Amino acid sequence: MKEVYIASDNIITSLGFNTDRNIENMLSGTTGIRYWEDGRLSPEPFWASLVDTEELTGRFSAFNDPDKFTRFEQMAICSIEDALSNTDIDIAGDRTLFILATTKGNISLLGDGQSNLFKQEQLYLWYTARLLQQYFNFRQRPYVVSNACISGVLAIAAGARMIRSGNYDHVVVTGVDIVTEFVLSGFNSFRSLESGPCKPFDKIRQGLSLGEGAGTIILTGNPLSAGDIRAGHGFSSNDANHISGPSRTGEGLYIAIRNTLEKNDLPVDYISAHGTATPYNDEMESVAITRAGLQEVPVNSFKGFWGHTLGAAGVIESVAATYSLANNLLIKTQGFETPGVTNPIHVIDENAKKEMKTCLKIASGFGGCNAALLFYK
Amino acid sequence: MMVDPFVITDFCIIRQNRVVKNGTTLFESGETTVAGFMTAIYRHFDISYPKFHKMDNLSKLGFLAAELLLSHRNLKERYKGDKVGVILSNAASSMDTDRNHQQSISNRLDYFPSPSVFVYTLANIVIGEICIRHGLLGESTFFIEESFNPGRMHQYVYQLLEEEVIQCCITGWVEFDSSRFEAVLYLVQKSDIHPDGIAIFEPAKMNEIYLQRT
Amino acid sequence: MEQLIAQLKHEIIEVLNLTELAPESIDENAPLFVEGLGLDSIDALELIVLLEKKYGLKFGTADEGKKILYSVRTMAEFIRNNNKG
Numbered sequence: 274m275k276e277v278y279i280a281s282d283n284i285i286t287s288l289g290f291n292t293d294r295n296i297e298n299m300l301s302g303t304t305g306i307r308y309w310e311d312g313r314l315s316p317e318p319f320w321a322s323l324v325d326t327e328e329l330t331g332r333f334s335a336f337n338d339p340d341k342f343t344r345f346e347q348m349a350i351c352s353i354e355d356a357l358s359n360t361d362i363d364i365a366g367d368r369t370l371f372i373l374a375t376t377k378g379n380i381s382l383l384g385d386g387q388s389n390l391f392k393q394e395q396l397y398l399w400y401t402a403r404l405l406q407q408y409f410n411f412r413q414r415p416y417v418v419s420n421a422c423i424s425g426v427l428a429i430a431a432g433a434r435m436i437r438s439g440n441y442d443h444v445v446v447t448g449v450d451i452v453t454e455f456v457l458s459g460f461n462s463f464r465s466l467e468s469g470p471c472k473p474f475d476k477i478r479q480g481l482s483l484g485e486g487a488g489t490i491i492l493t494g495n496p497l498s499a500g501d502i503r504a505g506h507g508f509s510s511n512d513a514n515h516i517s518g519p520s521r522t523g524e525g526l527y528i529a530i531r532n533t534l535e536k537n538d539l540p541v542d543y544i545s546a547h548g549t550a551t552p553y554n555d556e557m558e559s560v561a562i563t564r565a566g567l568q569e570v571p572v573n574s575f576k577g578f579w580g581h582t583l584g585a586a587g588v589i590e591s592v593a594a595t596y597s598l599a600n601n602l603l604i605k606t607q608g609f610e611t612p613g614v615t616n617p618i619h620v621i622d623e624n625a626k627k628e629m630k631t632c633l634k635i636a637s638g639f640g641g642c643n644a645a646l647l648f649y650k
Numbered sequence: 651m652m653v654d655p656f657v658i659t660d661f662c663i664i665r666q667n668r669v670v671k672n673g674t675t676l677f678e679s680g681e682t683t684v685a686g687f688m689t690a691i692y693r694h695f696d697i698s699y700p701k702f703h704k705m706d707n708l709s710k711l712g713f714l715a716a717e718l719l720l721s722h723r724n725l726k727e728r729y730k731g732d733k734v735g736v737i738l739s740n741a742a743s744s745m746d747t748d749r750n751h752q753q754s755i756s757n758r759l760d761y762f763p764s765p766s767v768f769v770y771t772l773a774n775i776v777i778g779e780i781c782i783r784h785g786l787l788g789e790s791t792f793f794i795e796e797s798f799n800p801g802r803m804h805q806y807v808y809q810l811l812e813e814e815v816i817q818c819c820i821t822g823w824v825e826f827d828s829s830r831f832e833a834v835l836y837l838v839q840k841s842d843i844h845p846d847g848i849a850i851f852e853p854a855k856m857n858e859i860y861l862q863r864t
Numbered sequence: 865m866e867q868l869i870a871q872l873k874h875e876i877i878e879v880l881n882l883t884e885l886a887p888e889s890i891d892e893n894a895p896l897f898v899e900g901l902g903l904d905s906i907d908a909l910e911l912i913v914l915l916e917k918k919y920g921l922k923f924g925t926a927d928e929g930k931k932i933l934y935s936v937r938t939m940a941e942f943i944r945n946n947n948k949g
Contacts (some may be wrong), residue, residue: 280752294899297701308788316758354687377748377771378743378770380748383748383749383752384752384756396745397742397743397745397794397796398743398794399741399794399795399796400796402794403796413801416793416802417793417794417795418791418792418793419772419773419774419792419793419794420772420773420774420777420790420791421772421774421775427791431791431806435809436807440805454755455751455752455755455771456800458751458754458755458761458763459751459763459765459767459768459771460768461763462763462764462765462768462909462913463768463769463909464909464926478796508791508815509789509790509791510732510787510788511736511777511778511781511786511787511788511790512781513731513782513784513786513787514782514783515782515904516769516775516778516779516782517769517807517905517906518904523831524787525787528732528787532815584729586816607667607770624884630676632706638770638772638774639769639774639775639778640772640774640775640777640778641778641781642774642778644776699885700882700885701881703881703883703884704880704881762916762917764910764911765910765913766880766881766907766909766910767904769906791899835908836886852925
């Protein structure tokens with residue numbers, strides 16, 4: 274069967290505007306989650322990982338007029354531009370597809386003060402995708418995956434499936450979400466936010482940190498345009514249990530992992546977990562990982578660095594995970610100190626070298642959705 | 651003769667003030683509000699599912715369409731839960747509820763965001779509600795499209811069925827934006843299990859069903 | 865107190881969309897969570913919003929919340945003890 278390669282990638286977060294810069298900061302144990310007082314985003318102070326707006330605007334100015342594009346669009350465009358600049362793949366033509374993964378897109382336009390500036394259609398995710406399509410001259414109409422926090426992983430899995438089936442030669446997958454009053458207020462109402470940088474899998478974890486960012490992975494069926502890392506098969510499964518609480522038995526995540534392991538038929542050397550640092554999510558993940566027999570496999574969460582970037586998470590975390598895979602590097606779980614889940618999974622607590630051939634990316638989200646995807650070399 | 655491997659065995663359309671199943675109008679309502687219409691459907695078909703009343707409009711609509719789509723099918727008899735997928739799409743995502751949530755945070759002096767509203771500010775929650783109701787643990791994805799695109803939905807679902815990732819699929823369009831709403835759901839199964847499907851699972855047939863006058 | 869309890873029952877039904885439930889059928893001494901009405905975590909959060917919005921009351925810890933939200937009666941007592949009902 275056809276192999277799907279990763280040709281190029283990009284990460285834009287509080288920790289930098291490209292993959293290398295982000296990894297550098299992560300290796301030195303720097304978290305991007307900070308304390309903020311910003312009345313436009315929240316009446317109370319909050320902790321979050323935010324992209325530097327001034328730097329974003331500055332970088333975007335090199336491409337286009339920042340006054341004509343929303344912050345969301347600027348992030349998406351900068352991410353795609355950077356990824357494209359690092360590959361010789363020609364994205365023109367019918368054989369390239371663009372997939373956008375996002376939960377809320379330009380939702381900040383719903384708030385006061387902005388609704389006069391932009392068109393109403395900008396609120397719609399298909400419109401944003403079309404804007405990006407036109408910007409980069411993608412011939413094919415883009416797909417938009419809007420499936421809570423697993424959007425990114427689903428989008429990569431779908432892209433890989435489409436190349437494997439011969440429908441496309443290249444797929445550009447971009448995941449983006451921004452921190453807005455809309456989302457911050459919602460998570461506050463859930464009382465699921467940590468008062469400080471989040472602590473995945475830790476004993477005293479209280480909740481998640483919100484983050485924003487953009488990530489791009491360019492998938493290709495052409496080995497000549499790519500490095501060694503390949504995207505294997507990925508699957509999703511619904512818990513069919515509760516719309517916001519994860520299944521106690523980790524049912525959906527276990528099924529997604531099981532299907533992924535069966536189809537790819539490769540051992541797992543490292544797991545990039547979802548690890549939001551909420552009491553329930555991390556517990557559920559430890560259950561699912563153990564049920565799948567992977568309790569000895571080193572596992573980390575990147576959310577202590579970037580917070581939970583929602584629709585972008587699956588993509589930016591896959592970029593970091595595949596970077597780890599390519600460089601035989603295990604990056605420690607920022608914020609983790611003391612094991613705090615019932616099943617004793619092997620949480621990576623310091624940077625280390627490890628010879629690896631495969632990496633499993635997993636994610637879960639509201640609506641009871643779960644996804645898993647295997648990368649290998 | 652080549653037998654098409656997958657068939658549409660059922661479809662359900664909820665649109666205007668009508669509920670249509672497999673070409674037959676099952677229910678017509680004189681209700682003037684959308685909320686009233688959906689509650690009328692719930693009552694007319696004697697549905698007993700108290701959680702229905704907690705759902706937002708998009709989830710209620712999708713739930714009702716799926717309920718009637720599956721009303722004469724016992725999927726559990728034929729399929730394991732994780733072999734039934736739910737692949738849906740719409741244009742407005744969860745915009746109806748998004749506006750609701752935005753409203754609750756628009757006044758700093760009366761600032762009470764509601765968790766039970768916020769949880770529905772994601773389009774895929776309607777998939778979650780359908781999966782919970784019917785015990786479906788298979789592959790699921792929510793796509794955003796400018797308008798119903800049978801070709802693209804078909805391509806995605808067909809591939810999952812062909813690769814046996816799933817053996818049965820609920821797919822279609824569930825849209826709720828202000829007072830504009832419609833749900834068109836298809837139940838797709840393998841033709842060797844179900845030779846008497848209504849139509850071959852192909853974009854042209856899906857489109858024909860979608861365009862049915864209601 | 866009984867009036868507050870009756871009022872609370874109506875409010876709980878309203879904010880939690882328990883449309884098919886009659887207020888009289890709620891036993892004010894029965895647990896609201898796990899057994900009894902079998903409410904879930906989102907319902908708990910909504911009840912917290914109700915207490916904040918309608919009665920101007922704020923919670924401390926999650927454990928404190930659990931005790932207060934145990935039953936309609938404990939909720940009413942909390943409101944009364946804070947002189948808000």
